[in-house]
Amino acid sequence: MDTFILECFFYALTVLSIGSYSAAFISRWPMKYAYLWEKEAHDYLSLPFNKLPPVRLSNTRSHCSHCGQILGWQDLIPLLSYLLLKGKCRYCQKKIPSHYPTIELLHLVFCLPLLWLYEDVYQLMLQTVLVSALITAACIDAVHKLIPDECSTIILVCGLLLHLLSSTLENSVLGMLIGYSLIFSLRWFYLTFREQEGIGLGDVKLIAALGAWLGFSSLAPLLLCASLTGILYTLLFNKDGSKHMAFGPFLILSGMLMFYL
Incomplete structure (x- = not known):
């Protein structure tokens, strides 16, 4: 003890x-x-x-x-x-x-709480650095509407390494590729037909990194949870739609909830 x-x-x-x-x-x-x-x-x-x-x-x-x-x-x-x-x-x-x-x-x-989830020191430190990058990205995006590439890269690399250690790398790579392709396609269609940016490229990279961390099977509930929390926030604090909202914090919060719960 x-x-x-x-x-x-x-x-x-x-x-x-x-x-x-x-x-x-x-x-x-x-x-x-x-x-x-x-x-x-x-x-x-x-x-x-x-x-x-x-x-x-x-x-x-x-x-x-x-x-x-x-x-x-x-x-x-x-x-x-x-x-x-x-x-x-x-x-x-x-x-x-x-x-x-x-x-x-x-x-x-x-x-x-990670101390209770991981006994291996290497995995514990990878997860700690990853969570730190998530917190950093969420705070910067909430204020400046920007997601640093440095944070997305750290999340992506740590996510891949964690899955490599647990022999689930295929699930991680698939989550990264599908996540990036899906959101990038949505961004391209919105930009093409509405002639304005609906999804930032930083969000696309972040979703790819979260897909690498949580795996392919978590992509659908991740996006659903992030969308619902974003809608709830809008109804409570941005009813008139006057404020430009960053989607990154909702993605990160949803990712954290899915990981811990």
Whole structure:
């Protein structure tokens, strides 16, 4: 019993650390995307572009987004530092964005049950990274209506590897191919006949990745559940249809529900 408690403690620390990195990625990825989009637009129009690229996450130490002060280890303990500092920077007393502890807590809530589902450490870590990528993609898509290719790729690769370990790779590959082909075809028909984009390419890639993770047999209930939750959300919060809705969070939530339930 004592060994299991110790395992839970160290796994929780690992998950919170991954959640902390995810929160930083969620903050910085949109800036990188906006920079690349702006640069591509200038290049297409043959206009000069002198804007400096945003600093890469791997090339800079964690710092306060307000005063730029480099943060020490005592400022970076997931959840605990935020609580001890009462949600404010130690140096400039400005508020720390609340999405940092929220993302870390989401990682803890959705990843901790995996400890009871997997005894093999390799499978546990693959599934943990996959769930982290799902949370990251859902958060970015909910705010920016974009799904990072990095997240879809991680979900796809981890899903394939998990099925490879359990000798169900054919089901995974079939789920990936059918999922991508089906939604891409729907997207093409809608774009051709309505002359507007009804399904984003990011959603197409995400469904392919979810198909690789959950398998071919889960595609139909996944899409049904995502559609129903999307309709329910619209009826409750977007009756007049004035808000542009991202479908990715509904797909990811449905995928999580199907996996755990």
